[in-house]
Amino acid sequence: MPRPEPGAKLRVALFATCLVDIVRPSIGFAAAKLLEQAGCVVEVPAQTCCGQPAFNSGDRRTTQELALQMIEAFEGYDYVVVPSGSCGGMIAKHYPELFADDPGLSGRAEKLASKTFELVSFLTDILGVMKVEASHKGSCTYHDSCSGLRELGIKSQPRRLLGTVDGLDLVEMKDSEVCCGFGGTFAVKYGPISDQIVSEKCANIEASGAKTLLAGDLGCLLNMAGKLSRMGSEIEVRHVAEVLADMANEPAIGKAGEKTA
Amino acid sequence: MSSRPTSHTFKDNAAKAIQDGGVPRALKNVRQNFIDKRVKAVEALPEFEALRESAKEIKNHTLEHLDLYLERYEQKVKESGGHVHFAVDAAEARAIVLDICRKAGARTVTKGKSMITEEIGLNAHLEANGVVPVETDLGEYIIQLRGEAPSHIIAPAVHLTKDQIEADFRRVHTNLDPKRDLTEKTSLLTEARTMLREKFLVADVGITGANFLIAETGTSVIVTNEGNGDLTQLLPRVHVVVASIEKVVPTLEDTSQILRVLARSATGQEMSVYTTLSTGPRRATDVDGPEEYHVVLLDNGRSAMLGTEFQDMLRCIRCAACMNHCPVYHQIGGHAYGWIYPGPMGSVLTPSLIGVDKAGHLPNASTFCGRCESVCPMKIPLPKMMRHWREREFERNLNPAVARYGLGFWAFFAKKPWLYRLSTRLAAKSMKLLGRNKGSFQSLPGAGAWTQYRDFAVPEGETFQAKWKKRAAK
Ligand code: SF4
Numbered sequence: 001m002p003r004p005e006p007g008a009k010l011r012v013a014l015f016a017t018c019l020v021d022i023v024r025p026s027i028g029f030a031a032a033k034l035l036e037q038a039g040c041v042v043e044v045p046a047q048t049c050c051g052q053p054a055f056n057s058g059d060r061r062t063t064q065e066l067a068l069q070m071i072e073a074f075e076g077y078d079y080v081v082v083p084s085g086s087c088g089g090m091i092a093k094h095y096p097e098l099f100a101d102d103p104g105l106s107g108r109a110e111k112l113a114s115k116t117f118e119l120v121s122f123l124t125d126i127l128g129v130m131k132v133e134a135s136h137k138g139s140c141t142y143h144d145s146c147s148g149l150r151e152l153g154i155k156s157q158p159r160r161l162l163g164t165v166d167g168l169d170l171v172e173m174k175d176s177e178v179c180c181g182f183g184g185t186f187a188v189k190y191g192p193i194s195d196q197i198v199s200e201k202c203a204n205i206e207a208s209g210a211k212t213l214l215a216g217d218l219g220c221l222l223n224m225a226g227k228l229s230r231m232g233s234e235i236e237v238r239h240v241a242e243v244l245a246d247m248a249n250e251p252a253i254g255k256a257g258e259k260t261a
Numbered sequence: 262m263s264s265r266p267t268s269h270t271f272k273d274n275a276a277k278a279i280q281d282g283g284v285p286r287a288l289k290n291v292r293q294n295f296i297d298k299r300v301k302a303v304e305a306l307p308e309f310e311a312l313r314e315s316a317k318e319i320k321n322h323t324l325e326h327l328d329l330y331l332e333r334y335e336q337k338v339k340e341s342g343g344h345v346h347f348a349v350d351a352a353e354a355r356a357i358v359l360d361i362c363r364k365a366g367a368r369t370v371t372k373g374k375s376m377i378t379e380e381i382g383l384n385a386h387l388e389a390n391g392v393v394p395v396e397t398d399l400g401e402y403i404i405q406l407r408g409e410a411p412s413h414i415i416a417p418a419v420h421l422t423k424d425q426i427e428a429d430f431r432r433v434h435t436n437l438d439p440k441r442d443l444t445e446k447t448s449l450l451t452e453a454r455t456m457l458r459e460k461f462l463v464a465d466v467g468i469t470g471a472n473f474l475i476a477e478t479g480t481s482v483i484v485t486n487e488g489n490g491d492l493t494q495l496l497p498r499v500h501v502v503v504a505s506i507e508k509v510v511p512t513l514e515d516t517s518q519i520l521r522v523l524a525r526s527a528t529g530q531e532m533s534v535y536t537t538l539s540t541g542p543r544r545a546t547d548v549d550g551p552e553e554y555h556v557v558l559l560d561n562g563r564s565a566m567l568g569t570e571f572q573d574m575l576r577c578i579r580c581a582a583c584m585n586h587c588p589v590y591h592q593i594g595g596h597a598y599g600w601i602y603p604g605p606m607g608s609v610l611t612p613s614l615i616g617v618d619k620a621g622h623l624p625n626a627s628t629f630c631g632r633c634e635s636v637c638p639m640k641i642p643l644p645k646m647m648r649h650w651r652e653r654e655f656e657r658n659l660n661p662a663v664a665r666y667g668l669g670f671w672a673f674f675a676k677k678p679w680l681y682r683l684s685t686r687l688a689a690k691s692m693k694l695l696g697r698n699k700g701s702f703q704s705l706p707g708a709g710a711w712t713q714y715r716d717f718a719v720p721e722g723e724t725f726q727a728k729w730k731k732r733a734a735k
Contacts, residue, residue, distance in 0.1 A: 020725055023720045023721070025721055026721060028725035058656075179632065188710035192279050225701075226718065230716050256698055
């Protein structure tokens, strides 16, 4: 990936993901703020979904149609940034696979894949961001979402930036790398199994003693927040970008209330 | 011990295991141990990654030329005085083994641990024909006492707690001193051995599996930790190896390469305690060994995997690392998968061997967390292959109408950005209204499968794209 000249403003397309679009727009704004602070020009092309649900359900045709739609909407930018490891991984790792046998599209898929990044790792690994201007009271624990961790190698990057948040105390939970049991449609198709996995995850979150749970994927966050809420837990659940952007003033995921100052 | 699959009732099997609770509890006691030991062993060997890569290459190369290496293997076995029998399916393999037993006049056969004999349902067949099979591996011995199938490919009785095992011993070993301590594996092993010793002496045939079949020498290799395999193949007059075709590797050197990743991935040992090589029957100069040496080579659907998107699965060396690290396996145990092979490797292999119409749940019951692939010493892309099964099911219309419909409905909107924006705006707004001042829904029309177990966060109310447009307009 050739880096544009120093000083040149990068045109970054933000792919918010369909879950963020519908359920929690503040994550999109937090992502935009972090990118703008780092000197990027952020644009939000018309978007729907990366095709992951279809892909994981075995519907290759629909996946290809959605992927092509993404390629057309996003290929004109310097970079594509996604506040999700699984949707980022979908584009960066699986799009090329999808079109491997299509000479007309494989090049375009490869090209888009090579400039698509998950938000936090984009900040640290591509833009070289070392610290953020943010403060957050109290202890946080970070869950490593599977695709981000295993497909994109995201592990130290969020922890490094969280370490620069004023007042934030990062505590590790047991088995932070173990799946939360979400798995897209798995959570509804195999409810009892998913429930066992997320219950164990939540027990580990509770046992960490942290006041806030952070992660980089809204799907996993909705699953864990939903279970914690059902258990009557006080723990607040947020996307890591909200804290890094100093925008953790919306009520936490699944909590009632008003925006705080 | 039966090979009749119950994979089609996977959901019920899993629900039962969860409700009953015994299996996940038993697994919880041991699973961390597998994980920690593997990590330690891997960290102690800097070249582990390189070894994985070369192990993979060895198997890939072999699979590309499987016919050639099988031929060479057969020829070498014959040269060393042994017999090779090819079996297309389970029934043929059972018949061949029974025939060998009959010709040997066998009433009792001892057995080393072998998944392939589980796959073909050998024990039941022998019993039905008047031959008594005696399992000599401790785990297999325990589940034979209970009349169960293994729930794990290297630790067959891992679904049982120590108390359950002790109770089984006391039930069957009736002359046991009640004060005798049976809480440790070693004491169980000693106790089992007192029973097994005489069986080893009366057995006419010993049956083992094989971890490797070496083409250049016609040698079969087993790795064990108890030494029972050695006695099984040395003491009886006839030794029968039952192995599947993909166990073949070209050379002894290749075997030793793969051995270096096998035990580390399986139990975290550098090497298993016993690595035993057998080549042909006893020669005139040998002090011990069987008079007859047979190899039954089983296909049972494997050759049909060659050249397909499932070929990589044939690299599997049955180390069990994938199930040891699987969050789904941890919660439900091996029996829920409904056939011989559980966990991620089973979720790929079982549909190939018994049909995806019977085992379609298995490749679907995965979160695609990818932990299996990350620990697989043979770098088998397990999630990708489970996805291939889902694709085949989708193409053949095998998945439930609801899943198809739901997905089609969603895809219909997702393919039309303007319609998508409109409908998601409406959805986000109406959900916000419905949620009123609540933070989460405890129930939500149409989302019962989610809210049965967890709440759903009320959306913020406006979509990101709508809000962003407003911001840009300012
Ligand atoms: S699939 Fe890989 S990890 Fe699983 S048993 Fe086979 S070799 Fe081991």
